[in-house]
Amino acid sequence: MTYGLVKNLVNGGFADAAAGGTIDVTNPATNDAVIAQVPAMTPSDLDSVFAAAEAGAKVWKGIGHLERGRILIEASRLIRARCSELVNVIVTEMGKTQAEATGEVGKSAEFFEYYGGLARASFGDYLPDGRPNTFASQIREPVGVVLLITPWNDPLLTPARKMAPALLAGNAVVIKPATVTPVIALKLAEILHDAGVPAGVLGTVTGRGSDIGNALLSYGAIKAVSFTGSTEVGLGLQRRLAGTGVRLQTEMGGKNAVVVLEDADLDLAVPAIVAGAFAQAGQRCTATSRLIVQRGVEAEVVEKVNTAVRALRVAAGNIPGADLGPVVSREAQRDVQEHVAKAIAEGAQVLAVADAARELESGGSFVQPTFLRIARDSSIWREEVFGPVLSMIVVDTPEEAIEAVNDSSYGLSSAVFTKDLARAFQFVEGVDTGQVSVNQPTTGWDIHHPFGGFKESGSAFKEQGTEALNFYSRTKTVAIRTH
Known part of the structure; x- marks a missing residue:
């Protein structure tokens, strides 16, 4: 058209x-x-x-x-x-x-x-x-x-x-x-x-x-x-x-983090994490970019997120059933791909990718949705990617998770998944972000909710x-x- x-x-x-x-x-x-x-x-x-x-x-x-x-x-x-x-x-x-x-x-x-x-x-x-x-x-x-x-x-x-x-x-x-x-x-x-x-x-x-x-x-x-x-x-x-x-x-900008504590409902958490990270091809200021998982549920979270990522359908936006379309331009495509390549060169482990081979060959500005395990010293931990890339670290305690959320020059949106009300309020009070969610994704704020971030967000x-x-x-x- x-x-x-x-x-x-x-x-x-x-x-x-x-x-x-x-x-x-x-x-x-x-x-x-x-x-x-x-x-x-x-x-x-x-x-x-x-x-x-x-x-x-x-x-x-x-x-x-x-x-x-x-x-x-x-x-x-x-x-x-x-x-x-x-x-x-x-x-x-x-x-x-x-x-x-x-x-x-x-x-x-x-x-x-x-x-x-x-x-x-x-x-x-x-x-x-x-x-x-x-x-x-x-x-x-x-x-x-x-x-x-x-x-x-x-x-x-x-x-x-x-x-x-x-x-x-x-x-x-x-x-x-x-x-x-x-x-x-x-x-x-x-x-x-x-x-x-x-x-x-x-x-x-x-x-x-x-x-x-x-x-x-x-x-x-x-x-x-x-x-x-x-x-x-x-x-x-x-x-x-x-x-x-x-x-x-x-x-x-934003470098938004989701924390999954050991008591979280993973059937609730994983779909929210995947939608927050990969919908709109990750091109949202509130997109989930960092995943912080408490060690006791690491294996189960990785398994469930891997399955969800591999099931994502990448296609042009007018194709029925597409989960995400292309990024906005060739320049954006190159930028996202360079971020992923740099992370891998710095030691990141690729946990899962979605199949986008046909779309990548089509000449459109498509990017393969990617789930990585990274270290805190990786560049991708701090740099805004603005594409369909989710990076995970593992922590031992809720306090360490809050510290990891705040380890960023950005402060837009964050979320925690837990069944413990005390832990939820500890998170709300402890994170330095303008938007905070409990058992909800980092995205999805309604029109009457005040919206905006802290620090460089x-x-x-x-x-x-x-x-x-x-x-x-x-x-x-x-x-x-x-x-």
Whole structure:
């Protein structure tokens, strides 16, 4: 399936790049077949986007919460109505399976539905005041124009996660989607336009980061930047924006660990571990990358995980029954394969692989799902792979397991499998991660759950739930003497 030239939303209309350049968008499952083109914007194209956003922010703020909420709920309806088209875009552009893409579309609709419903929630408080005849309150206002920079691994869900609270709070939004998966974000912009978002309130920008990256951050109209992507880029944004007064939210890398204690229900644990590690070809910030097993159940865990890994079916996302599709690009494929080769050279033992010989020969960006036993001094223990690779170590005690979880520069998500309530709470209190699960996978957080990591996985601002609104709004304190 091909989509032709998909244009950017600029000031209520759909526009090419002024110079006429385009970027090819390819299908990672079919030897890089071109499925669409998007405009290759240059710095000169950005002026009109941000000028429209600055004007649109004033219009949108004046519209009020209830109308903004109505538009977001209409957007959720349109997402569901266009589910089939959106699923096909995600499958062909990013490589997810049909089931994974369908789940992403449904959850994206829920973000707009949830925040649309919050339009009727309180956005301020009455404050007692010691002065005579004085009424005091705090009210919430939008910050203005916000820039969203979104990744390729959840190319619809992440824009929805950021856009919905940003728009509900009354901000104008400019979004720069990942260059390898821009089409689905532009389709979402079309839906919001159709739902009634006024001109200028939402603008999209497509282009190569090397061409427009610096220019994107140069506009004085920008009051906040929300970024999801690599730790390297996120830390660079922190340095770039430090001292500017522009608030920054970052959701970056992860090296997420699951601990299996000796009393765990392995029939519950193993499917969760395998799904967390290999679904979406391991390309999730919350994917299970490290497996920490207490020695008493090592043999049984290895046997069960080996069996599950060998049963995984690797295929193009549109093939019925596929458990995981390709990784997003040839570059990603090479990167994952190099991580595995380096680990083996450093002494890692390959415990199990899934059969992907036919797919690897097809020319698509497929990677063989791999389960390794490693040592703590292996590079793969610390480096984010972002692919279908699970690495295991063995420990003797629950305390050693917690220490191993925390032995990382990242702190996004972790999980423990145990039947002991005391051990569960010991784990919850002891791990240094922003998301913690007991007898659940590291993945799978719902839209109303505050989401974000510690250390090099993220910033202080959480996404999702009512917490997200804190980033996209500012508090004004008001005192009125009545007479």
